[in-house]
Amino acid sequence: MTDATDTRTPDSRPTGGLSAQYQPGEVEQRRYERWVEAGYFTADSASEKPPFTIVIPPPNVTGSLHMGHAFEHTLMDALTRRRRMQGYEALWLPGMDHAGIATQNVVERQLAAQSLSRHDLGREKFVERVWQWKAESGGAILGQMRRLGDSVDWSRERFTMDEGLSRAVQTIFKRLYDDDLIYRAERIINWCPRCLTALSDIEVEHTDDDGELVSIRYGEGANSIVVATTRAETMLGDTAVAVHPEDERYRHLIGTEVELPLTGRRIPIVADEHVDPAFGTGAVKVTPAHDPNDFEIGQRHGLPSLTIMDERAVVTVPGPFEGLDRYEARPAIVAALREQGRIVAEKRPYQHSVGHCARCKTTVEPRLSLQWFVNTKPLAKAAGDAVRDGRVTVEPAEFTKRYFAWVDNMHDWCISRQLWWGHRIPVWYGPNDEVVCVGPDEEPPTGAGWRQDEDVLDTWFSSGLWPFSTLGWPEQSADLTKFYPTSVLVTGYDILFFWVARMMMFGLYAMDGVPPFHTIALHGMVRDQHGKKMSKSFGNVVDPLDWMDRFGADATRFTLARGANPGADVPVSEEWCQGSRNFCNKLWNATRFALMNGATVAGELPPSDELSTVDRWILSRLQHVTAEVDEQFETYEFAKICDTLYHFAWDDVCDWYVELSKPVLAGGGEAADRTRRVLGHVLDHLLRLLHPVIPFVTEELWTVLTGAETVVTAAWPATETARIDDAAEEEVAALQKVVTEVRRFRSDQGLRPGQRVTAALTGLGNVGIDVHEALIRSLARLDRPAADFAATATLAVTGGITVDLDTRGTIDVGAERARLEKDRAAAEKEAAQCRAKLGNEAFVGKAPEAVVAKIKDRLTAAESDLTRITAALDALPST
RNA sequence: GGGCGCGUAGCUCAGUGGGAGAGCACUCGCCUUACAAGCGAGGGGUCGUAGGUUCGAAACCUACCGCGCCCA
Numbered sequence: 001m002t003d004a005t006d007t008r009t010p011d012s013r014p015t016g017g018l019s020a021q022y023q024p025g026e027v028e029q030r031r032y033e034r035w036v037e038a039g040y041f042t043a044d045s046a047s048e049k050p051p052f053t054i055v056i057p058p059p060n061v062t063g064s065l066h067m068g069h070a071f072e073h074t075l076m077d078a079l080t081r082r083r084r085m086q087g088y089e090a091l092w093l094p095g096m097d098h099a100g101i102a103t104q105n106v107v108e109r110q111l112a113a114q115s116l117s118r119h120d121l122g123r124e125k126f127v128e129r130v131w132q133w134k135a136e137s138g139g140a141i142l143g144q145m146r147r148l149g150d151s152v153d154w155s156r157e158r159f160t161m162d163e164g165l166s167r168a169v170q171t172i173f174k175r176l177y178d179d180d181l182i183y184r185a186e187r188i189i190n191w192c193p194r195c196l197t198a199l200s201d202i203e204v205e206h207t208d209d210d211g212e213l214v215s216i217r218y219g220e221g222a223n224s225i226v227v228a229t230t231r232a233e234t235m236l237g238d239t240a241v242a243v244h245p246e247d248e249r250y251r252h253l254i255g256t257e258v259e260l261p262l263t264g265r266r267i268p269i270v271a272d273e274h275v276d277p278a279f280g281t282g283a284v285k286v287t288p289a290h291d292p293n294d295f296e297i298g299q300r301h302g303l304p305s306l307t308i309m310d311e312r313a314v315v316t317v318p319g320p321f322e323g324l325d326r327y328e329a330r331p332a333i334v335a336a337l338r339e340q341g342r343i344v345a346e347k348r349p350y351q352h353s354v355g356h357c358a359r360c361k362t363t364v365e366p367r368l369s370l371q372w373f374v375n376t377k378p379l380a381k382a383a384g385d386a387v388r389d390g391r392v393t394v395e396p397a398e399f400t401k402r403y404f405a406w407v408d409n410m411h412d413w414c415i416s417r418q419l420w421w422g423h424r425i426p427v428w429y430g431p432n433d434e435v436v437c438v439g440p441d442e443e444p445p446t447g448a449g450w451r452q453d454e455d456v457l458d459t460w461f462s463s464g465l466w467p468f469s470t471l472g473w474p475e476q477s478a479d480l481t482k483f484y485p486t487s488v489l490v491t492g493y494d495i496l497f498f499w500v501a502r503m504m505m506f507g508l509y510a511m512d513g514v515p516p517f518h519t520i521a522l523h524g525m526v527r528d529q530h531g532k533k534m535s536k537s538f539g540n541v542v543d544p545l546d547w548m549d550r551f552g553a554d555a556t557r558f559t560l561a562r563g564a565n566p567g568a569d570v571p572v573s574e575e576w577c578q579g580s581r582n583f584c585n586k587l588w589n590a591t592r593f594a595l596m597n598g599a600t601v602a603g604e605l606p607p608s609d610e611l612s613t614v615d616r617w618i619l620s621r622l623q624h625v626t627a628e629v630d631e632q633f634e635t636y637e638f639a640k641i642c643d644t645l646y647h648f649a650w651d652d653v654c655d656w657y658v659e660l661s662k663p664v665l666a667g668g669g670e671a672a673d674r675t676r677r678v679l680g681h682v683l684d685h686l687l688r689l690l691h692p693v694i695p696f697v698t699e700e701l702w703t704v705l706t707g708a709e710t711v712v713t714a715a716w717p718a719t720e721t722a723r724i725d726d727a728a729e730e731e732v733a734a735l736q737k738v739v740t741e742v743r744r745f746r747s748d749q750g751l752r753p754g755q756r757v758t759a760a761l762t763g764l765g766n767v768g769i770d771v772h773e774a775l776i777r778s779l780a781r782l783d784r785p786a787a788d789f790a791a792t793a794t795l796a797v798t799g800g801i802t803v804d805l806d807t808r809g810t811i812d813v814g815a816e817r818a819r820l821e822k823d824r825a826a827a828e829k830e831a832a833q834c835r836a837k838l839g840n841e842a843f844v845g846k847a848p849e850a851v852v853a854k855i856k857d858r859l860t861a862a863e864s865d866l867t868r869i870t871a872a873l874d875a876l877p878s879t
Numbered sequence: 880g881g882g883c884g885c886g887u888a889g890c891u892c893a894g895u896g897g898g899a900g901a902g903c904a905c906u907c908g909c910c911u912u913a914c915a916a917g918c919g920a921g922g923g924g925u926c927g928u929a930g931g932u933u934c935g936a937a938a939c940c941u942a943c944c945g946c947g948c949c950c951a
Contacts, residue, residue: 020914206950353951402883402949409950493948529891529903531947551916562902563892567884569947571891575903582916593913639893643901658913740920747908747920754911781911830898837897842934851897851935858898 022588024552028696040712041151043091045478052088053486060099065144067526070544074557076490081692085716095158100422100459101359149695158470160462167440168469169423169462174439181375188295189414191367192357193313197418203358210349217342219258228280233329236317237308240286245271270301289368313365372416380410383504386515395521396566406497415458422456464502467516488519521636529573554694555581561693564638584697591701597665599680601706615678616728618657627719663778685717734767741797742780758783763801796868820873827866834859
């Protein structure tokens with residue numbers, strides 16, 4: 001902890017050398033590397049402090065920082081920085097994943113530029129080449145994270161392909177295999193004919209696309225049957241036609257055979273409950289090797305599966321269609337069928353759901369192939385139970401149902417990928433069909449005929465281990481002991497299924513039932529200012545680096561955090577970022593003012609009974625704000641944290657406290673000394689409270705203000721309830737009301753801000769603020785009445801306060817009459833509403849006493865205002 | 880088709896039983912010695928529609944309309 005114990009006299013650093021405007025670029029570059037060098041972000045596993053751990057959702061090694069990262073990192077950094085200040089041993093662990101498909105694509109594209117394919121290099125050389133690429137161009141995002149100010153522990157940076165993490169992958173694979181939770185089977189999987197690999201269900205994105213629905217007649221005469229399909233080309237692989245067993249139209253055909261056109265093959269008509277009689281003709285073609293539903297029908301009826309396309313989705317059936325791509329084959333086959341008079345109906349366009357590769361958007365081809373799977377049933381059950389029994393909470397809670405819906409209906413997970421970049425499956429096949437799964441400390445079998453499985457594992461398989469593999473698992477390392485389980489997982493709701501569920505399953509399995517985190521804090525997606533998704537095709541993508549250049553990292557962070565309502569999407573715009581920059585500048589100038597006026601953090605804060613009402617008021621407000629911010633941090637209400645601090649800083653501190661302090665500071669003496677101490681204290685705490693969200697500007701200002709080393713490790717402010725002072729708050733509120741009312745009059749009358757007006761104030765004692773008359777006069781620029789005082793206007797301020805002003809005859813009677821009439825109307829409306837309520841017996845009888853009393857007070861106040869407003873109106877000279 | 884959520888000021892969003900709020904935008908007046916990236920003042924909303932519960936509904940219930948997302 002750093003305690004502020006600066007002993008220099010205020011005069012030795014009038015403005016701390018602060019310029020009139022905040023220049024973020026200059027400050028930020030200077031600060032970050034110093035933080036890292038000082039080791040503030042390096043966690044100590046031997047520490048006695050309670051741990052606070054966040055693992056970064058590992059960005060893709062090929063990626064660069066986009067607004068979504070900037071957003072997510074801002075939230076994680078804010079949480080981590082606060083905990084660090086609170087005295088936790090805070091670890092925010094950075095790293096990246098190897099992004100199998102994406103990275104392989106990048107390097108293959110480079111090779112293609114030299115007219116080479118990965119096969120020209122061979123597996124070993126290719127993988128070498130990828131490592132080389134990573135060393136040269138990978139991880140651009142890591143440098144960008146520094147610009148954003150991420151307080152991550154760089155000494156613990158991890159990469160999913162590192163030796164330790166690879167060992168974790170092999171270890172868990174072996175354990176799952178031995179527990180029969182990993183198996184190899186021939187199944188229909190999602191295949192990307194461009195990436196040439198299998199994909200898991202969640203790597204497929206479904207969209208409604210325009211296609212065609214073609215009805216084809218199979219067979220002849222009375223025994224013919226019409227099927228409807230969106231994929232006519234797959235008919236070459238049909239091995240049956242299916243109808244619903246109850247469907248009267250086709251009952252007589254069940255068990256018969258029809259001839260499959262263009263092939264001469266005869267296929268059976270089978271009855272299956274899963275056929276929807278209402279869809280199309282009620283009869284469906286069955287292509288077990290190219291459709292997941294058909295595959296299941298095939299399984300139920302013992303149908304053969306005919307694969308008719310190769311891995312690039314090119315037809316392989318000998319004949320006229322051989323060598324045609326699936327999209328060339330479709331019209332060719334429809335044409336051939338039409339020639340035979342077999343096309344009964346055609347519908348174009350026909351909208352239907354089509355799956356696409358999440359990585360390259362190519363339409364996936366369901367494909368029958370031999371792959372490795374995780375049996376997710378028991379793992380997913382445990383992952384669901386951990387949330388069900390409250391060991392893990394999802395924030396916001398609305399997402400809990402979605403989480404259950406997913407984990408409770410999870411399909412087995414296809415984990416093999418036909419790639420070279422990734423963790424190779426640790427299974428060897430022997431010459432006599434032996435299958436051996438090899439653990440990390442075991443020697444793979446050698447000798448003739450033994451070969452390792454060619455495939456690698458899904459990237460999510462390794463990132464699912466992230467919360468413990470990065471801490472040293474499977475070794476029981478000091479880090480694992482100290483920092484597992486992690487405290488909170490911060491991530492977007494879009495990868496609840498991709499990643500969160502995987503970590504839950506693996507964490508519970510590998511760590512003896514201890515879930516990888518206590519809290520899952522979900523955030524939304526960053527959108528443009530109209531709530532539209534950012535996309536290149538819309539041209540509405542905003543680059544966070546650009547914002548950081550122009551407005552500063554703090555402004556970028558504040559804009560993102562300020563929009564962060566739990567689980568909700570975050571719209572951002574340049575204008576809002578400008579506003580955030582303005583806020584940083586406001587803090588800058590408030591501190592500048594404080595330094596110019598000798599604000600200090602030296603010595604004890606005077607006891608409340610020695611402080612002025614205004615000093616007690618701002619300290620009281622500070623306590624409320626501190627308590628609110630604490631509560632908002634605990635519930636991940638980042639938008640509210642920002643809002644609370646923004647308004648406290650701008651409205652309470654700058655607009656009122658600083659202005660109210662000016663006459664006190666100018667007056668000198670002990671009163672000024674006390675206010676200098678309070679001003680120093682308030683800014684000190686305000687900057688600490690803001691530091692987690694806007695680390696750079698707060699560091700710069702706080703160190704100048706306090707003379708201490710850094711705010712990064714300064715103690716987080718505690719709420720001092722003894723400083724809460726309701727009386728002071730009420731007095732200042734009353735004072736503000738009078739000042740505002742006078743300013744309103746001045747504005748309506750077109751009086752210049754600097755123009756002094758003579759006025760008599762009466763009734764201040766009603767609300768106990770007669771002692772503040774001088775302050776009120778100072779802020780409202782009112783002179784004391786002289787002998788020739790003659791009021792030309794009267795203001796009625798709620799609370800029974802009256803301000804008589806002498807404008808030396810220059811009163812704009814029209815404007816004043818309009819103002820008073822508006823006030824009278826408002827007061828009349830208020831009084832009428834209150835009277836109506838109080839005249840309602842049911843209300844008086846049933847509403848709580850406090851509510852009734854409040855309405856009575858409001859009525860009294862409104863009637864008092866009304867009397868004085870009416871009098872003022874009557875006193876206006878007639879025009 | 881199933882599920883979740885949203886509809887509040889021009890825009891983006893808070894507010895979840897007792898006087899309709901914020902930021903930005905807008906209007907008017909100000910270079911007032913911390914800040915024009917600023918200061919002061921102001922205008923602007925039948926809280927999607929229709930019922931219901933209640934002394935009292937933006938909030939709770941029901942239906943409908945519109946929009947978004949996830950899953951099938």
